[in-house]
Amino acid sequence: MQPKSNIVHLPVYQPGKPIEEVKRELGLTEVIKLASNENPFGCSEHAKQAIVAELDNTSLYPDGGAVALTQTLAEHLGVNSDQLIFGAGSDEVILMIARAFLVKGDETVMADETFPQYKHNAEIEHATIVEVPLKDGKHDLPAMLAKVNERTKIVWICNPNNPTGTIVTREELDEFLSKVPPHVLVILDEAYCEYINDPSYPDGVDYVKQYKNVIALRTFSKIYGLASLRIGYGIGHPEIIRYVNQVREPFNTTRYAQAAARASIQDMAFITSCRERNEEGLQYLKEQFGRLGLSYFKPYGNFVMVDVKQPSQAVFDGLLRRGIIARARWTYYPTHIRITVGSREQNEKFIQALEQVLRELAV
DSSP states (O other), X not given: OOOOTXXXXXXXXXXXXXXXXXXXXXTOSOOEEOSSOOOTTOOOHHHHHHHHHTGGGTTSOOOTTOHHHHHHHHHHHTOOGGGEEEXXXXXXXXXXXXXXXXXXXXXXXXXXXXXXXXXXXXHHTTOEEEXXXXXXXXXXXXXXXXXXXXXXXXXXXXXXXXXXXXXXXXXXXXXHHTTSOTTSEEEEEOTXXXXXXXXXXXXXXXXXXXXXTEEEEEESSSTTOOGGGOOEEEEOOHHHHHHHHTTOOTTOSOHHHHHHHHHHHTOHHHHHHHHHHHHHHHHHHHHHHHHHTOOBOOOOSSEEEEEOSSOHHHHHHHHHHTTEEOBOOOSSOTTEEEEEOOOHHXXXXXXXXXXXXXXXXXX
C-alpha cells in the first residue's frame, strides 16, 4: 500500500506527555502537567451540569449544524449565525480551511516558529510553505507581507503566538491588513484571546467585520477548560464560511461539546475569575524568573517561554523526574522551555523543581 507521497515525511503531532504515562514510567504518585496550556482551574460548573444533562442522549447523533450553540455564540460575539463554523477544536477548523482553499502550486505564509498545524495541513494539500523567522519572538509582519505574491493563498497569524506567547498589536495588524491583497486569506488564530486584557491587543471579530478575507479562530479548549471535549470555531464572512463548511465532516462536534460550550458562554464570571488567577500566576512566574536571572518572552496567554540557559531537553528531563511536565525542544530556541501557568501551588512546585534542576546542571 502506497500513501500519498507528500505525507510520508510529515511528523506526527507530539502533545505533552500524559500524566498517567509519566506516573507509570517514573513510579511517581504526583505529577503536574504544565505542557499543554490547559486550564488548571477546570471548567464552569454550568458546563458540567450541561454535560450531565446530555447523558441520556448519548445514543443520538449531535446537531450537525450546532444550531443552538451557533445562536448563543453569535449573540455573544455580535455576529450573524452564518459567520460561524465549528470544529473538533480550532485545529480541525485549520484543517478545513486548508482543505477548502489550498491546492498544489498555492503558497501559504506563516511564522517560523509557530503553531505547527498550519504547516502540517498545508503540506498535506501540496501547498508551498513560506516561513518567515520571528523577530524577537514576534511575528515579523512587514517581512511576511514582503513574501506575499500572486500565488499566495493564505497567511497565518498566531496571536498570541504559540510557543513564544508574544502578540501582534492592533497598530501592527492595521498596517498589515491595509496592504494585504484581497485574494489572500488572513487567518487570525486567537486561541488565547480571552486571557488578554491589554488595550493594544486586536480583536479578530472587528477585522472580520471590516475585511472579507479575514477569519478569526478561537477555541473552548483553553480558558473555557473544555479541552477534552474538542470544540473550537471560526468567524468569517458568510461566503468564506460557506466554502469551509462544504468540506466539514458530518457530526464533527459532539452533543456534550456543544452543550458544554453553550453553557460556558453564559458563565462569564468563571472566565473573569480564570483570567484574574492566570494574571496572578503570570506575575508570580515573572518575579521568580527575574530572581533566578532568567529571561523570557513577554507573555500574554496562559503560558511563558523562558530561557533556562541550559539545553531544554536536559531541563525537561530533570523536571520530569520531579513530576513536572514542561514543553521543550524548539527548533530556534534550544535553551527555552514553555511552561503553562498553573495554580499557585503548581507554580510554586515548578519553581522549586526548576531551581533544583538548574543547580544540578550547573555543576
